[in-house]
Amino acid sequence: MNNVKTIGILGGGQLGRMLSVAASRLGLKTHIYEPSANPPAAHVADAVTTASYEDVAALQAFAASVDVITYEFENIPTSALDVLEALRPIHPPRGALATSQDRLVEKAFLQGLGLQLAPFADVQNADELARAIAEIGTPAILKTRTMGYDGKGQARIMSPADADAALADMAGASSILEGFVNFSHEVSVIGARAADGAVSCFDPGENVHVNGILRTTTVPAKLTPSQRTDAVLIAARILNALDYVGVMGLELFVTPQGLIVNEIAPRVHNSGHWTQNGCAIDQFEQHIRAVAGWPLGDGSRHSDVMMENLIGDDMDKLPALAKTDAAIHLYGKSDVKAGRKMGHVNHIKKGA
């Protein structure tokens, strides 16, 4: 097909695991780079490097052993990326990663594209927080600019009296205050862009979060035809502006005033797991195709799906789930912990 035979993946969690499986479908090998031992992706990878992101020699050896590098999470240290990028191409591009690593940079970028966002303000200290609350109002939510995921690094401010406690939660980290958006529901678009600029988006999915963690995604989402078109156009605009290569997750709030961008993730996304049982080519293969320089595949939806995450003790439901017609996807994690994503299930709605 081309000269890409081995894909290096930074991060060995469930996303790396499912990327590795998708790569195997295309006859490609993967090499996982992960600081912690026995990560889920290692079970299905051709090679694994267990080393920290500060280990320059390990990073260089890793890069030398692969043809192209991608990643399953956005919080990769810049110094590691510098080492790697000197040796091999990294997709999605550094610019996308830098944008999504910092909520303030991300919002400024999205605003620059003319997209609708929740009101936000940069917050470095108590004075700035007080000004931001006065401007944006409450309820609002204070978030660290970097390193937040699955609801971590966030504090709700229901009234100005909550400001001090919220700021203390940030533990000195640079933060932004976001105003609440009065939305009816959240949807996400999983968009893919190939090296030649071709863009393909999966059907938008409708997300339900509980305690900041994605609980279910359902396709099709409740959207009007024009909202559906808008969602895809927004994703394409972002992908093109970033000169993106790979799959990106885009979360949108649905409001009477239109779609409001919540955030982007420069990687395969939990809200795209339904594609494994709803499409011939899933988000993982679409990402691998783009990263490996293949044309994008057929991401059209052949079945309606409800994806349900299995989090922590949800694993107790497994024996019962195994007897149903659900498609089960487990991550091979040895220990069940509260809040830990252990797997997911795709419930396919049978056609008439």
Place this chain on the structure above:
Amino acid sequence: MNNVKTIGILGGGQLGRMLSVAASRLGLKTHIYEPSANPPAAHVADAVTTASYEDVAALQAFAASVDVITYEFENIPTSALDVLEALRPIHPPRGALATSQDRLVEKAFLQGLGLQLAPFADVQNADELARAIAEIGTPAILKTRTMGYDGKGQARIMSPADADAALADMAGASSILEGFVNFSHEVSVIGARAADGAVSCFDPGENVHVNGILRTTTVPAKLTPSQRTDAVLIAARILNALDYVGVMGLELFVTPQGLIVNEIAPRVHNSGHWTQNGCAIDQFEQHIRAVAGWPLGDGSRHSDVMMENLIGDDMDKLPALAKTDAAIHLYGKSDVKAGRKMGHVNHIKKGA
């Protein structure tokens, strides 16, 4: 779910590779045992043993490292199975393997179940071949009793004059003569049986062979409703008679006089590859579920599919295929050789 965490797979080819991927979906690890270096399954396995089937110490260490053992091909030396079975359960059962390893034993077993077969006769020498030709007639086909696959170990006898050459082709191996069956087409049923005796069959697929190698499988197959029922009942009868655990491939000739059993394979089967894009649970996962002691999953067909093998130079078509809506499955084999199965493609027929 239960105590099975790691599945040992004998054989590291494409079937082992796709079994390993299916195991990962259920959170299970695989350990591949394969004499040749760098087999396709190794790219997606947690562990690989490179050793011969005569290496007792390697077989014992392999068995000790897994919870249950299965296989991707039927020609496993009996001595190796004896070593392994003393340590861990083997699924599908030894009886199924012994039956399918020898065409004469297989046919006697199937005949004993009251199933329709092509006429056949045991052939050890020229005299027996002459007698068999007189009884069965020509055209007929002489096959080695053991070790045949993909049309190897077979010689056609179009008239009695071909007898000597055909016997010479067998190179002294015990053989059977099979009469030709006047069939309209061949179908196969991929049947699964769980440890608790539950049986589930995928929809029959219609096979086209070229030069003894499977070229395409199409679902749904051309069958009347009663033929479809018969096909599934035959599969279930065989599975139950063998007290089978796992997936079995069953090839049937469709004739005006009903379905005639061609052969069985005690493993996942090339003619079942369509299930990867036609069903929520494919043949590989169904096999892993059975072997690991899980309930069988939902093997109902959500899409019509035409599976096309990529053999040898068919790989030249890959750049064009990658631009279509086909689902591509490559095996990661480094060298393209004539007649070598390099991958397959599933063409999904879009619903109305």
